[in-house]
Amino acid sequence: MAKRPAPPPLHVVVFPWLAFGHIVPFLELAQQLARRGHFVTFLSTPRNVARIRPVPPELSRYIRFVSLPLPAVDGLRDGAEATSDVPPEKVELLKIAFDGLAAPFAGFLTAVCGEEAGEGHGRRPDWVVVDFAHHWLPPIADEHRVPCALFFVFPAAFVAFIGPKELNDAHPRTAAEHFMVPPPWIPPPSPIAYRRQEAEWMAGAFQPNASGVADGARQLETVRRCALLVCRYSREVDGALCTLLDGIYGKPVVPSGLLAPYDAAAAASSSDAAGGGDDEETASLVRWLDAQPERSVIYVAFGSEAPLTPALVREIAQGLELAGVRFLWALRETSGGMLPDGFEARARAGGRGLVRVGWVPQVRVLAHAAVGGFFTHAGLSSLVESFLFGHPVLMLPLFVDQGLTARLMAERRVGLEVPRDDRDGSVRREDVAAAVRRVMVEDEGEVFAGNARELREILWDTARQEEYIDELVEHLRRRQED
Template sequence: MAASASDHSLAVAGRLGNNDVKLHIAMFPWLAFGHILPFLELAKLFAQKGHQISFISTPKNIHRLPKLPPNLSPLIKLVKLPSLNLPNDAESTSDLTREKVPTLKKAHDGLQDSLSNFLRSSKPDWLLFDFMSYWVTDIARDLGIPNAYFSIFNAACLGYVGAEFPDYRTEPDDFVRPPRWVPFRSTVAYRKYEVSRLFKELSGTQDGEDDVPLLYRFFKALRGCQVVAVRSCWELETEWLNLLSDLLGKPVLPIGQLPPAPPSNDNEEDENDESWRSTKRWLDLQPKRSVVYLAFGSEAVPSQDELTEIALGLDLSGFPFFWALRARSDSAELPAGFQDRTRERGIVCTSWAPQLKILDFVPKLTLHKH
């Protein structure tokens, strides 16, 4: 009897942990650094076992990746697909407002031919992809490449969404309680204020111009992949991992939390980074446990009221602070005079902040909000 696709995928997955078998693994994350960086950490993990990695993205995103460890860089090939030709050279969600992300999705979908050509010529043993690239499963099937959807979300998140969109989830209130297919006690659900922002995406009714709905991408990726790799572990999510495997009818492999590696003590690299040198000098001058550190991520777009409340709170607190604020040209503005009043005791960083290096100064920090 011929082995099933799942049997074959499990066999290949088992080989990933075998130091005697070296594989060529292609990895293609969605164009958001909250996705790209976990993929990169997984690439490093595979490379540590001696596997050859082709890490695929667009030129600007490849350029913005953190420096690879010298012992792993020979095993991780950074593959640049064509630029997206979007305004202002946008190539990731951090370059755009939320309203303009559909243009990034459309441009990303236009990379199918380039990716297919690379996979055809390089012939990887394994392909890991992100759910936004739902069309990858068709390419992999046509080329005979085993594939896995690597989820940066944990098993509870995937289990909450389920394997297909149910008919009964038609109102926002349907998302504030655990779904019917969860057989164990759970409090995993959205809060009402969260649903109000996300309902169109969650319900599958979001349909921007020339855009494929988010959940269509998600469910097609789940159906088309042979294996689901989850950023989780058995010790944390035993019930959810078992449920997810039952719902999908295919292997679900927890691959760990993939915390980023500690920053290297690369003095030469630090000397060449003026932004970090000035930040480090400032941190060195602050008293122990005095600095308030705020970072809400590159995807968070605060309203004007939210931004004003945070700024006024920092202003009135009197504490030194470092605020990683990913400002965009049409986003809300800081209150008038805020930066002048706090210039001597605070930093508002509107570019990419070296978070790991900043957190290395934990004795200086009193709060990390993310």
């Protein structure tokens, strides 16, 4: 029998929401597709495209970046194109601007679909992979007969908890109390529920914001209009939740694997071994780490979007002082002025602490031998980066999926949560100090570290992680073969 010719490479358009916590995993997904010879067009705004890290040279012919101009919006300063560029209360203005990308996207798709016989990036797209916020995009793609897939950068627990529009319509959730228990479509017993201050945030996410559309409604409508759902999970980590998702959503939910930044991890390890080549900011940070004992430093970072209040910053800072352990704290610019008077000077004088305001090479820090734990908001990307190096975690979840993930990680005994007041979400410095010591100093910390090292082994089973991408490609190919 004649051998069937191999199908042509896919052309996949990927378009993340305007947050680097979304852009980075979308880029990891794009690179995984490119490594298999598929062509990826990566859409974002001009300033975001300029800030994306360069792809490996061998992938540059497969991934092209296309900038869509972000419309001006009253109250949104020029150059604010990502959530890290604005305070939390102005993110809803960014959503107004984002919705204004519908016309530029339509123009892009019309142009690329006009060349039926093209190849590579000139070929009609086989798929558009969107994010939670793109409720307006699937109708545009439908006009060109291009199917959409929604890529959840959130973990399986959150995807299961939110559910599709049909189940939300059947079981309305309008008050905080509705989010403080598992939804009826998740079998009991389950730890998947929000604490009160998190539940109030979630209830607010289902109310319209300045864009006129609630974040929850955006996601439910985008899910409804997409033919395929892609979720950033691993069966070895997420377990039984994975088997529920297809049934909950009534359509295929395909794993992408955890999309760990292996290239960055390898580069970080080799940089520490080789030395040199760093800018002065990074070099001075690495010199400080080099002077600390092995596994003695807790790295503290709450991401580029964390809604930290002055009260939280103050209690965390004074808790770190009370704990008496070495720490490296990466603070975003908008939080730098919230520190208690004299805190940085006391930390430097005692030789135990270092505060960096602005960007810090997180993977490089986590790869350093002096780091022994990570104090984090429990965002999935940060957890994956921590477990790549076998670090236990101390968690202070702040919004979206983080509370659910923190419950599961605490149940798995890879770390623990900082206690918070259930009425207002406040923390006490004494509780921060006690939690830091449990992770970094006391015998319990060795249990957390041992369990974190088990997750490191799962993550570094790269052959298994590659299989998830191969499974995803097979799903994407099915339409091409129909």
